[in-house]
Amino acid sequence: xxxxxxxxxxxxxxxxxxxxxxxxxxxxxxxxxxxxxxxxxxxxxxxxxxxxxxxxxxxxxxxxxxxxxxxxxxxxxxxxxxxxxxxxxxxxxxxxxxxxxxxxxxxxxxxxxxxxxxxxxxxxxxxxxxxxxxxxxxxxxxxxxxxxxxxxxxxxxxxxxxxxxxxxxxxxxxxxxxxxxxxxxxxxxxxxxxxxxxxxxxxxxxxxxxxxxxxxxxxxxxxxxxxxxxxxxxxxxxxxxxxxxxxxxxxxxxxxxxxxxxxxxxxxxxxxxxxxxxxxxxxxxxxxxxxxxxxxxxxxxxxxxxxxxxxxxxxxxxxxxxxxxxxxx
Amino acid sequence: xxxxxxxxxxxxxxxxxxxxxxxxxxxxxxxxxxxxxxxxxxxxxxxxxxxxxxxxxxxxxxxxxxxxxxxxxxxxxxxxxxxxxxxxxxxxxxxxxxxxxxxxxxxxxxxxxxxxxxxxxxxxxxxxxxxxxxxxxxxxxxxxxxxxxxxxxxxxxxxxxxxxxxxxxxxxxxxxxxxxxxxxxxxxxxxxxxxxxxxxxxxxxxxxxxxxxxxxxxxxxxxxxxxxxxxxxxxxxxxxxxxxxxxxxxxxxxxxxxxxxxxxxxxxxxxxxxxxxxxxxxxxxxxxxxxxxxxxxxxxxxxxxxxxxxxxxxxxxxxxxxxxxxxxxxxxxxxxxxxxxxxxxxxxxxxxxxxxxxxxxxxxxxxxxxxxxxxxxxxxxxxxxxxxxxxxxxxxxxxxxxxxxxxxxxxxxxxxxxxxxxxxxxxxxxxxxxxxxxxxxxxxxxxxxxxxxxxxxxxxxxxxxxxxxxxxxxxxxxxxxxxxxxxxxxxxxxxxxxxxxxxxxxxxxxxxx
Numbered sequence: 001x002x003x004x005x006x007x008x009x010x011x012x013x014x015x016x017x018x019x020x021x022x023x024x025x026x027x028x029x030x031x032x033x034x035x036x037x038x039x040x041x042x043x044x045x046x047x048x049x050x051x052x053x054x055x056x057x058x059x060x061x062x063x064x065x066x067x068x069x070x071x072x073x074x075x076x077x078x079x080x081x082x083x084x085x086x087x088x089x090x091x092x093x094x095x096x097x098x099x100x101x102x103x104x105x106x107x108x109x110x111x112x113x114x115x116x117x118x119x120x121x122x123x124x125x126x127x128x129x130x131x132x133x134x135x136x137x138x139x140x141x142x143x144x145x146x147x148x149x150x151x152x153x154x155x156x157x158x159x160x161x162x163x164x165x166x167x168x169x170x171x172x173x174x175x176x177x178x179x180x181x182x183x184x185x186x187x188x189x190x191x192x193x194x195x196x197x198x199x200x201x202x203x204x205x206x207x208x209x210x211x212x213x214x215x216x217x218x219x220x221x222x223x224x225x226x227x228x229x230x231x232x233x234x235x236x237x238x239x240x241x242x243x244x245x246x247x248x249x250x251x252x253x254x255x256x257x258x259x260x261x262x263x264x265x266x267x268x269x270x271x272x273x274x275x276x277x278x279x280x281x282x283x284x285x286x287x288x289x290x291x292x293x294x295x296x297x298x299x300x301x302x303x304x305x306x307x308x309x310x311x312x313x314x315x316x317x318x319x320x321x322x323x324x325x326x327x328x329x
Numbered sequence: 330x331x332x333x334x335x336x337x338x339x340x341x342x343x344x345x346x347x348x349x350x351x352x353x354x355x356x357x358x359x360x361x362x363x364x365x366x367x368x369x370x371x372x373x374x375x376x377x378x379x380x381x382x383x384x385x386x387x388x389x390x391x392x393x394x395x396x397x398x399x400x401x402x403x404x405x406x407x408x409x410x411x412x413x414x415x416x417x418x419x420x421x422x423x424x425x426x427x428x429x430x431x432x433x434x435x436x437x438x439x440x441x442x443x444x445x446x447x448x449x450x451x452x453x454x455x456x457x458x459x460x461x462x463x464x465x466x467x468x469x470x471x472x473x474x475x476x477x478x479x480x481x482x483x484x485x486x487x488x489x490x491x492x493x494x495x496x497x498x499x500x501x502x503x504x505x506x507x508x509x510x511x512x513x514x515x516x517x518x519x520x521x522x523x524x525x526x527x528x529x530x531x532x533x534x535x536x537x538x539x540x541x542x543x544x545x546x547x548x549x550x551x552x553x554x555x556x557x558x559x560x561x562x563x564x565x566x567x568x569x570x571x572x573x574x575x576x577x578x579x580x581x582x583x584x585x586x587x588x589x590x591x592x593x594x595x596x597x598x599x600x601x602x603x604x605x606x607x608x609x610x611x612x613x614x615x616x617x618x619x620x621x622x623x624x625x626x627x628x629x630x631x632x633x634x635x636x637x638x639x640x641x642x643x644x645x646x647x648x649x650x651x652x653x654x655x656x657x658x659x660x661x662x663x664x665x666x667x668x669x670x671x672x673x674x675x676x677x678x679x680x681x682x683x684x685x686x687x688x689x690x691x692x693x694x695x696x697x698x699x700x701x702x703x704x705x706x707x708x709x710x711x712x713x714x715x716x717x718x719x720x721x722x723x724x725x726x727x728x729x730x731x732x733x734x735x736x737x738x739x740x741x742x743x744x745x746x747x748x749x750x751x752x753x754x755x756x757x758x759x760x761x762x763x764x765x766x767x768x769x770x771x772x773x774x775x776x777x778x779x780x781x782x783x784x785x786x787x788x789x790x791x792x793x794x795x796x797x798x799x800x801x802x803x804x805x806x807x808x809x810x811x812x813x814x815x816x817x818x819x820x821x822x823x824x825x826x827x828x829x830x831x832x833x834x835x836x837x838x839x840x841x842x
Contacts, residue, residue, distance in 0.1 A: 310454070
């Protein structure tokens with residue numbers, strides 16, 4: 001059984017006929033009156049995208065990530081290669097392939113974007129062929145982006161160094177990666193992006209905009225500690241928020257040793273994330289708390305200019321938007 | 330790094346995600362532009378979480394309205410004109426901080442009420458707000474509004490701080506050089522230039538912004554971007570619509586004022602300017618002014634550099650339409666042009682001898698705005714003499730600004746077969762195909778740019794003056810001539826014969842984009 005590979009949509013094709021199969025697939029789509037690219041250039045591929053579904057991915061999760069990439073590709077058409085590794089003892093041929101294509105129609109006739117997926121299922125016997133096989137599935141001269149999703153063991157990433165080394169960005173999610181993922185000796189550490197950090201963009205922006213209206217010294221003077229709390233489903237986001245706030249406060253001049261940023265998994269009902277600055281001065285205060293389900297957040301602050309209480313919208317970025325944030329920004 | 334000068338809590342965020350606490354006051358709150366563009370822009374910015382949590386909107390107008398009534402009017406406008414279906418929760422957030430002040434544009438007491446209301450917002454909020462005054466009114470009240478903003482002290486609030494007040498002004502910036510100078514003087518009497526944001530919505534269009542990227546981020550274009558390789562440049566801003574119900578306004582304006590002096594001149598400036606030293610707003614504006622100042626005076630009269638015309642009755646999209654003089658509100662002896670074309674010479678090292686042809690008109694064959702760069706033909710050593718076999722075109726790089734935003738390049742290629750025959754082919758890039766068409770509207774970008782204090786896509790006072798300096802003598806000459814020399818063209822065509830004559834001497838022809 002290859003549950004990940006089976007769970008993904010598409011048509012299984014001979015590994016030596018992927019290109020021909022894609023052409024035939026589009027011809028059949030067009031013949032059936034469904035949207036299809038009229039020519040190669042109508043695919044308007046901008047990037048090569050490798051979706052690596054690691055050993056910790058189950059079938060339902062694979063289908064979810066596939067759908068995320070599909071939504072992403074509506075905005076940023078790409079050539080997608082899905083990598084579905086399997087254990088050697090699972091049996092079957094060492095390398096199998098599936099193709100899938102879809103065109104999205106927009107508001108105008110010209111607004112048609114098409115995306116192609118090639119999914120490869122392989123075991124360790126196929127490792128020697130994998131590099132060549134992936135290279136002929138990618139679109140020449142376009143940048144490569146690599147999403148390593150739920151891989152089980154950072155050590156086994158060495159098998160993919162040929163891709164990781166040339167990727168413009170390598171995308172992980174600290175919510176589902178091994179604990180040592182961020183310390184792994186990546187070929188290009190500057191290319192690593194954490195989806196949990198990207199998902200938090202609107203929180204970082206909202207909190208950042210609010211606090212940027214005050215002088216850095218006003219934020220750090222008398223600051224004795226910071227507390228980040230998160231609900232059980234938001235452990236990775238809580239960690240990312242705490243790290244970000246700590247770095248920003250340090251940049252504001254908060255001296256190391258003046259206090260700590262604590263992360264706690266306990267929160268009042270109806271809240272998913274919260275942030276509180278503790279001050280030595282009794283009247284000085286800052287807190288932010290967010291209810292992600294309701295899309296509402298509340299600021300409370302007093303930095304000596306009067307008490308401010310402000311509601312705002314809050315939402316984590318949708319998965320496909322977080323992906324584009326990780327890739328392009 | 331550009332980030333280093335920012336507040337630590339904004340570092341790492343895009344500059345467009347760093348908007349400070351802001352209140353936008355719209356003068357002309359019940360006007361058409363406010364409904365069609367500004368309110369939808371505010372809604373969509375809020376939808377995309379690009380506005381600060383403490384964003385406030387105040388409508389200011391002559392009509393007496395309660396806050397609730399203005400919110401209802403604004404909501405209806407967003408529902409009708411937003412590019413997105415409004416989400417109630419998002420609109421509720423905007424509406425909760427939307428209010429209205431009624432008053433005359435020259436009424437000191439009304440401006441005092443506005444000042445008190447804004448100060449009260451700050452007091453309730455417990456922190457300072459940046460004030461942005463968006464003047465979206467007829468030009469006749471630009472100066473009174475600016476004057477009142479100065480008199481009541483609103484222009485000076487938070488001066489010399491990052492939250493200093495700003496004023497956004499819609500076109501037209503004057504009707505000739507003298508009035509533009511007077512308007513700029515009135516503005517500068519109250520606001521410093523860095524507080525002033527003159528809008529030309531063309532600059533907010535993706536393709537116009539892409540022009541700078543295409544020119545300066547691709548090594549293949551800039552080495553060719555000069556008189557050695559470029560034969561001519563054509564800039565077209567064509568409208569399919571007629572004057573419609575705007576006859577009264579249009580009679581006072583005409584095509585040269587309405588389109589060429591502003592939009593088309595800005596497109597020319599971006600096409601022809603030298604590479605700026607940086608992407609800083611002033612660096613780009615400095616280069617635009619230099620190239621506008623290098624445009625030579627235009628010869629008017631027979632054989633000159635200008636053509637003007639009015640549309641006559643014709644067919645548009647298969648239906649008959651009346652001529653300009655038959656339109657509602659148009660004088661039967663009107664001398665207002667609905668079409669204008671200019672042949673410009675730029676006297677600098679890069680462009681000497683390269684004509685820039687600009688044209689704009691109403692009731693043309695189709696709605697299209699584009700910049701077409703026509704390259705010189707290669708030396709005819711290989712393919713000369715056998716025109717039947719070798720169908721060769723000059724290479725043309727065209728930037729389609731609207732509709733079908735994108736760019737295309739005409740190349741010559743071999744027709745497959747045993748014999749060598751050639752044919753021009755078109756290589757195209759379309760924004761909608763690559764990125765989708767539901768992108769931010771120009772006003773969203775421009776309003777947000779003003780909020781974050783980025784003036785790159787706005788016009789500086791000296792740019793408007795440089796442009797008027799070239800256009801005003803033409804307008805004076807046309808006014809003096811009345812209808813003499815006014816050509817006509819059938820509605821639905823590509824313009825008058827007199828415009829063709831501007832290109833004939835150089836054996837160039839207008840494109841039919």
